[in-house]
Amino acid sequence: MTVGRIYLTTPIYYVNAAPHVGHAYTTVNADAIARWHRLMGDEVMFLTGTDHHGLKIQRAAEAAGESPQVWSDRNSQAFEDANVLLNISNDDFIRTSEPRHYESVAWLLQRVKDNGFIRKGTYEGLYCVGCEAYYEPSDLIEVNGEPNCCPIHKRPVEFVVEDNYFFELSAFEDKLLAWLDANPDAVTPVSKRNEVLGFIKSGLRDFSISRSSISWGIPLPWDPEHVTYVWFDALTNYATAVGLGRDQERFDHWWPTVHHMVGKDILRFHCVYWPAMLMAAGLLPPQQINVHGFLLIGGEKLSKTGFAQIYPQDLADEFGVDAVRYHLLREVPLGADGEFSHEGVVARYNSDLANNYGNLVARTATVVEKKCGGVGPAPRADSPLAAVAAEVLADVSAAWLEPLPAKALEATWRLIRETNAYLEQNAPWKADPGPEVDAVMGDALEALRIVTVLTAPAMPTICQDVWERLGLPGQVLDQRVPAAAMWGGYPGGLTVTKGTPLFPRK
Helix, strand or coil: CCCEHHHHHEEEEEECCCHHHHHHHHHHHHHHHHHHHCCCCCCCCEEEEECCCCHHHHHHHHHHHCCCHHHHHHHHHHHHHHHCCCCHHHHHHHCCCHHHHHHHHHHHHHHHHHHEEEEEEEEEEEECCCCCCCCCCHHCCCEEEEEEEECCCCCEEEEEEEEEEEEEHHHHHHHHHHHHCCCCCCCCCEEEEEHHHHHHHHCCEEEEEEECCCCCCCCCCEEEEHHHHHHHCCCCHHCCCCCCCCCCHHHHHHHHHHHEEHHHHHHHHHHHHHHHHHCCCCCCCCCCCECCCCCEEEEECCCCCCCCCCCCHHHHHHHHHHHHHHHHCCCCCCCEECCCCCCHHHHHHHHHHHHHHHHHHHHHHHHHHHHHCCCCCCCCCCCCCHHHHHHHHHHHHHHHHHHCHHHHHHHHHHHHHHHHHHHHCHHHHHCCCCHHHHHHHHHHHHHHHHHHHHHHCCCCHHHHHHHHHHCCCCHHHHHHHHHHHHHCCCCCCCCCCCCEEEECCC
């Protein structure tokens, strides 16, 4: 990732139902990465938001007796509320029904048409309302004896015939391959990059960009009888938020550093359609698209419309917001599918948080209170933990930049485990107060200080609490790495507070 300036985005979430923990997984990972870059002193722009247009929304609003605008705005608020609950630090929240988005989409469409990459034709084929996507017959599956079902939503697709405008994606096969060849990290992880390459090399078909049978959408600037089909609308949100077609200076400032985080179910649209659309307009493709897998419950993808649903509020009520954030970051590494279960949250909570981090904070504060009069000693420059801390800092920094938050937290927890082992080896609770105990406890406090800085992007509220218990002034997220995570920063002479247990065992 670019150091110095970075523009991070999540997908925009469709407002046809309430947010679940699958949405939280994407957003919390993006948020933690944004927080890490701020910790580095980078200039950060972090965007999330909601997708309001399309046939699904129009039909749902009609069924509820409401206008699509009212219906989608109300459901969008649930995503904003979820962001507040999860302590998401986004700089902007976009709704695709905003006037600024209409303006940017119209600008992009007109630019692509003027460059000769949009044509009119008749579409006849199979359409999934749930995906807002057309499918080839070979893409469809049979579900419980029902043929022609969407592979994502497991429901029959609809046969559609209508006049559409088409984007000439087929003109960009060579350009997309050249882009990926010149930018090997443009799509991560490698397995997803290879999937994109395979899709391009199999041959690209032009795709429909408009519908004349839907009224809830953004009209084409040259033909208002058509509204733009989902991808020219939805994908453009990332450019809208930084001023496409409205504020050229702002767009030029942020766009070269854009990094998207998306689920694998929308890989094709973000890694093939979107770069080609930008190229067609004479714009730069994204700098990086990070593609993650699915959270699964009993082997099934989390879904807004099925039974596989877990809601962030329920988890936060039971475990606390920061523990939920930690689990989402640590349990399933970006790029892979992974099972999500209540039992898994309990196990990770007890092992990593209660038994390791929380235990280290509690035992360190307890010994300082009993053996050091409640005042934290300074660490030794030649502590055996100093070399461990230096290795951990290097590993953690590299992992956040990959970006692999799970790997970064795993590396951070090495310092926690080794500090707990160091305390067990020296058993300061058995020794009389004096220089030897002070030396050991100063080392433990310094290790805790470094751990707390490195963990702050994942658990900002808990880490601020620990920061204050160590007697340190200011905000932990105002520190700057790498300097703030180098050995020797704990000054000693500060009042250390034990406080209540951070993570009571479940």
